[in-house]
Amino acid sequence: MEEKFMRVLVMFDMPTNTKEDRKNCMKFRQSLIKEGFMMLQYSVYMRICKGVANANSHLDRLDLILPPKGHIRALLLTERQFDNMRLLLGKRSECEKSNKPRQLTLF
Numbered sequence: 001m002e003e004k005f006m007r008v009l010v011m012f013d014m015p016t017n018t019k020e021d022r023k024n025c026m027k028f029r030q031s032l033i034k035e036g037f038m039m040l041q042y043s044v045y046m047r048i049c050k051g052v053a054n055a056n057s058h059l060d061r062l063d064l065i066l067p068p069k070g071h072i073r074a075l076l077l078t079e080r081q082f083d084n085m086r087l088l089l090g091k092r093s094e095c096e097k098s099n100k101p102r103q104l105t106l107f
Helices: 019-034 052-063 079-083 094-098
Strands: 005-013 038-041 044-050 071-078
Touching (some): 052 071, 071 079
Antiparallel strands (some): 005 044, 038 044
16 A cells, blocks of 8 residues: 655744744754655744654654754644645745646556
């Protein structure tokens, strides 16, 4: 059985009042990028994974880099659910356009 592509969305709201808070926030954002996440919009990052098991393994790795403060949520979406997302204001970013999976048909 073929595994479906999934999207992992990570949304966070972290304090930036002190120098230490700002440092923790920046370190978390850099860690997300190092793990292959791309910024969808400010404080919302996304990663494409092949299957639920792979998506869950990325979420498990996120547990290792969580900052001491803040609110972080993760959401697993199928490609179909992600494609049904409506953009209410603005335009799709270049990052979104370039990371759209392309289907390849082999005969």
